[in-house]
Amino acid sequence: MKNNWLAFLLALAVSGALPILHAEEAAAGGNNTAGKDKASSCAGCHGEDGNSMMPTFPKLAQQNSSYLIKQLQAFKEGSRNDPVMSGMAMAVNDADMEDIAAYYSSQAISANPEPTLPVDDDAADGVAAENEAKEAIQTLLSTGSNLYRNGNLTSQVSACIACHGPSGEGNKPATFPALRSQHTDYLIKTLTDFKSGTRSKNTDNMMYMITKKMTDDEIKAVSYYISTMK
Numbered sequence: 001m002k003n004n005w006l007a008f009l010l011a012l013a014v015s016g017a018l019p020i021l022h023a024e025e026a027a028a029g030g031n032n033t034a035g036k037d038k039a040s041s042c043a044g045c046h047g048e049d050g051n052s053m054m055p056t057f058p059k060l061a062q063q064n065s066s067y068l069i070k071q072l073q074a075f076k077e078g079s080r081n082d083p084v085m086s087g088m089a090m091a092v093n094d095a096d097m098e099d100i101a102a103y104y105s106s107q108a109i110s111a112n113p114e115p116t117l118p119v120d121d122d123a124a125d126g127v128a129a130e131n132e133a134k135e136a137i138q139t140l141l142s143t144g145s146n147l148y149r150n151g152n153l154t155s156q157v158s159a160c161i162a163c164h165g166p167s168g169e170g171n172k173p174a175t176f177p178a179l180r181s182q183h184t185d186y187l188i189k190t191l192t193d194f195k196s197g198t199r200s201k202n203t204d205n206m207m208y209m210i211t212k213k214m215t216d217d218e219i220k221a222v223s224y225y226i227s228t229m230k
């Protein structure tokens, strides 16, 4: 635990993020019944209850409302880019954003099926190949769990737990997103986008600074692990 906090404070110092902890809670209210209606144009991609079926469309259910509003504003003003979402967010006014965020944050997120890795179909010994794939996923999940909890002291990757919480619940007042049960494919994509600067090339963005120090293998392992968190 000591190391986690050390990594946390280090991350804050490096990213200059301290003031964000004192930021006002973004989502004051919002009406979740009105939000359900207003979110009807979002359902095709994000699912009616915010549990999208497509692995590259993020689940929004049970996400912190403060974070949802912050992201919609970011798409709208262009500090986060996505060909689809930029246009969608443009059509949502501030009051509607609060209602939509209230609605999604009140929905329960669905659990993902147990993750697997592809089995080598050409292997001479089919059973051995299956066991290998099972072992490989266990190794990947434990690497991911270790990184989530402890970070990587050698390469100074901060422990994710410090900001995203022991169960991946995030931190609403600080607008840190919940991560638990998110789709693996979306997690890998968005972490890679942070790393390349596609999502935010801003040195004030903590995730840009953190992912720059992560290897692609670490991104994969931690994404698989997070998708299993409940």
Ligand code: HEC
Binding pocket: 039, 041, 042, 043, 044, 045, 046, 056, 057, 058, 059, 060, 068, 069, 071, 072, 081, 082, 084, 085, 088, 089, 092, 100, 177, 189, 190
């Ligand atoms: C055509 C599909 C599509 C529609 C319709 C759509 N979205 Fe999205 N949304 C996406 C995709 C894809 C992303 C991920 C973008 C990325 O990779 O950066 C996303 C991302 C988001 C995010 C960021 C989530 C996160 O975890 O960071 C929010 C919030 C969001 N959408 C809200 C909405 C709302 C509200 C609506 C309706 C007004 C909507 N979306 C309609 C496809 C869609």
Ligand code: HEC
Binding pocket: 008, 011, 012, 017, 058, 070, 147, 148, 157, 158, 159, 160, 161, 162, 163, 164, 175, 176, 177, 178, 179, 187, 190, 191, 200, 205, 206, 207, 210, 222
């Ligand atoms: C110092 C706090 C902090 C630490 C440590 C941290 N994060 Fe984050 N994370 C954030 C913030 C703040 C955001 C929102 C960034 C934005 O608004 O663009 C975020 C966003 C994310 C997202 C995007 C979620 C979404 O729905 O799109 C993922 C995935 C993520 N973090 C994973 C991680 C992983 C994995 C680690 C550990 C290797 C980690 N974070 C460590 C603060 C942190």
